[in-house]
Amino acid sequence: MREQESTYRLSPELAARRAAIEAEMAELGQLVVAFSGGVDSAVVAALATGVLGERAMAVTAVSETLAGRELEEARELAAEIGIRHELIEFSELDDERFRENTPSRCFFCQSMRFDEIAKIAASLDCEMLASGTNASDLGDHRPGLKAMAARKVYQPLLAHGVHKDEVRELARALGLSVWDKPAKACLSSRIPHGLEVTRERLRRVERAEEVLHALEFRQFRVRAHGELARVEIAADELARALEPGALQRIATGVRQAGFEEVTLDLMGFRSGSLNPVKERNR
Missing domain, CATH: 3.30.70 (Alpha-Beta Plaits)
Known part of the structure; x- marks a missing residue:
């Protein structure tokens, strides 16, 4: 577990957006974070843990599209953050629409993923799921964002206009070892x-x-x-x-x-x- 944040200083503007996200999380009271082990979900999980403590949970959806190395790194990172971490298994290959691999593939994948994560949230009486989507994800071909929007997934980094380079700054300030981890994809x-x-x-x-x-x-x-x-x-x-x-x-x-x-x-x-x-x- 991280013992303390780093001495890295955020700009006043980014520090203010961080404070706004933390205030929102405090209002939510409880949060389940879709946790891939990348820098984006790590920042959301770390902020949630700092605000909510045991009322924050990270959930990693384990399927054929997740590399074994990524799963192990997610486990290690959750331990570093100090957040409760659960795994839930499912198979995108059960859905013929996903296997067909059209440009809408990610819509079906994220639909299944968040529906499975929602089951854990429901068992905790938690109404809010969160993702690490950031502002740099807009403008690219991201049908998965539509699946999250349909499920009203909380996307704090996106909502507060935090771009990828700023996510890395936040991760560095939080003392996360993955602040410079290369981007991954399924x-x-x-x-x-x-x-x-x-x-x-x-x-x-x-x-x-x-x-x-x-x-x-x-x-x-x-x-x-x-x-x-x-x-x-x-x-x-x-x-x-x-x-x-x-x-x-x-x-x-x-x-x-x-x-x-x-x-x-x-x-x-x-x-x-x-x-x-x-x-x-x-």
């Missing part, structure tokens, strides 16, 4: 729309990304175009990836993960690179 985001989401495809991506993690790359994705793996690595890490020895280790490891062909995307890592083209080009 494993299904690696599969192009129109290609069915299956358990084997998800596990193959997970195994391939473990290869890059073992090679100590920080920001990456393995996009699964059928039997072809398109590897995206952050631009500031590409030089190391292009070294002959590294290229060979990447290619060998990703093929051993189950892909027949491997290519390195020279445009580097781009969040949402598989989103519909018209959405990316807005």
Whole structure:
């Protein structure tokens, strides 16, 4: 558990927005936070814990689209924050609409996820669920936001106009170890729309990304175009990836993960690179 906040100072304006969020949480009295283990949900969970103590709970929805490493990191982070942490298991693959992998895939995923988390909240007589959605999430292809809006999920970072870089500032001020953790996304985001989401495809991506993690790359994705793996690595890490020895280790490891062909995307890592083209080009 964190013993104290860091000495990192927020700007007066961001400090004021933090205070406003904390005041809102105090009014709610109880809160269940959808907790992925990323920096956004960690900030919401830490703020809720600071205000509500035992009346705050983090819930991680465990399904095929959550990598095993992410689950372990979520457990460790919840312990660091000192928030009660529960797991709830479900399967997005039970929904044919999710498996079909249309551009609306995330709507069905988040609908199922928050419906499951709501079951835990109901058992605690808690009426409010919270997410770590932030203001930088707007404008991208995010059908999951519609699912949350339909369920009246509390999104404090979004409501108070807190952007991703400011979320990291808040995390740093709160003394959270994940303040500079690279952004993550569920494993299904690696599969192009129109290609069915299956358990084997998800596990193959997970195994391939473990290869890059073992090679100590920080920001990456393995996009699964059928039997072809398109590897995206952050631009500031590409030089190391292009070294002959590294290229060979990447290619060998990703093929051993189950892909027949491997290519390195020279445009580097781009969040949402598989989103519909018209959405990316807005």
